[in-house]
Amino acid sequence: MKGQIIAIGDELISGRIVNTTSSFAASRLFAAGHVIKKITVVGDDPDDIKEALLAGLEESQFLIVSGGLGPTTDDITNESVSRALGLPLERNTQVESQIREMEEELGEHAPEQFKQKLVMLPKGAKVLKPDGHMAGYELKYRDVYMFFLPGVPEQFRLLMVEKVLPRLNELDTTRPYVAQRVFKLFGLQEIEINLRIEALAISGKGVKIGYYPVFPEVHITVTVIGESEPEVLRHLESAAKAIKDEFEEFIVAESDEGSLAATLGGLLETNGLMLAAAESCTGGLLGATLTSVPGSSGWFDRSMVTYSNRAKMELLGVSEATLREFGAVSKQTALEMVKGARERSGCECALAITGIAGPDGGTPDKPVGTVFIALSVNDTELVHRFLFQGDRWQIRRLTVETSLDWLRRFLKYDSVLPGYKPVE
Secondary structure (H helix, E strand, O other): OEEEEEEEOHHHHOOOOOOHHHHHHHHHHHHOOOEEEEEEEEOOOHHHHHHHHHHHHHHOOEEEEEOOOOOOOOOOHHHHHHHHHOOOEEEOHHHHHHHHHHHHHHOOOOOHHHHHHHHEEEOOOEEOOOOOOOOOEEEEEOOEEEEEEOOOHHHHHHHHHHHHHHHHHHHOOOOOEEEEEEEEEOOOOHHHHHHHHHHHOOOOOOEEEEEEEEOOEEEEEEEEEEOOHHHHHHHHHHHHHHHHHHHHHHEEEOOOOOOHHHHHHHHHHHOOOOEEEEEOOOOOHHHHHHHOOOOHHHOEEEEEEOOOHHHHHHHHOOOHHHHHHHOOOOHHHHHHHHHHHHHHHOOOEEEEEEEOOOOOOOOOOOOOOEEEEEEEEOOEEEEEEEEOOOOHHHHHHHHHHHHHHHHHHHHHHOOOOOOOOOOO
């Protein structure tokens, strides 16, 4: 079965909202062996929606349509489907029941015109989740299966996983078996990764190797498509092993859900270490990155944002003499910051960051992008100067990734420098 994804909404074509629902659907459909031939984005215009639907019906065996199912006047998907397919809108008793239950739970009543809009669905529509509080329905038309889902990402993802994918798997029993591994790399440019992958000459039936930048990382995907699960898994493991052996030092995570922060957290936990941090130019981004990992309280203690010189002195004990002689952005200040973070937190590990993220503030000796990162693990203290390229956001993001990668490498390999090499 070949399908298409259609995303509806003025907020998508204007760029106000990123179209995350389509990317989520495409990745899950591909992983399940379904073929997506096209992704279309249209605004809240009845003629454009009609054109996209009719084209999809001619070219596909299933359609995933997101957006425009709400109660407001700009939610026009149901009316557009009715016009495009010549199907009258009918009152759906299941949706009515859902609304009543929700009103009872909340103790509030929605305006009547909103409720009337929600309960009127195209003839033949089957509500996907009659026991839930969200829109979404299946509609079969001329042997094409259409799934209309809300544009709210959380609701869309839930219905895709719980209802749409199982239904499509049931309808398409001849789809191929697909298996995939993802490797997230930091410290190598895309062109170098390209050359090294070509030199590996990985082969195998149905094996595809892809790589694409996801700043500041590059992700490698190993995908195998075939009819036999054992054969597919055998080829996948062989190709994945070749990738891992070639890039092992640079691999910071090995799954879609994995991250450098989570990988580092695992190493800290395994070694029974707690981490503290002191940040200047990153302004809390390091701490936010670490605490995005569930369970990070088991290995991350605190991050002290010491943006001003006064904060560095008061919170970390950096000496006024050091700041006056060497400046806030210096090797000496970074070392005193990391020492202060260790002493004040009582943690076994610490990271400290101080630099110039720009766009102003650089000098000939310390241009924009100059960052000093200090690391302290037990009795070892190290500091390096880095020179990052990019805008303010990129410099800050590279700083965080490099600091975490340096600590990862130190804990795993003892003395290997970060993938993004220091300038001295």
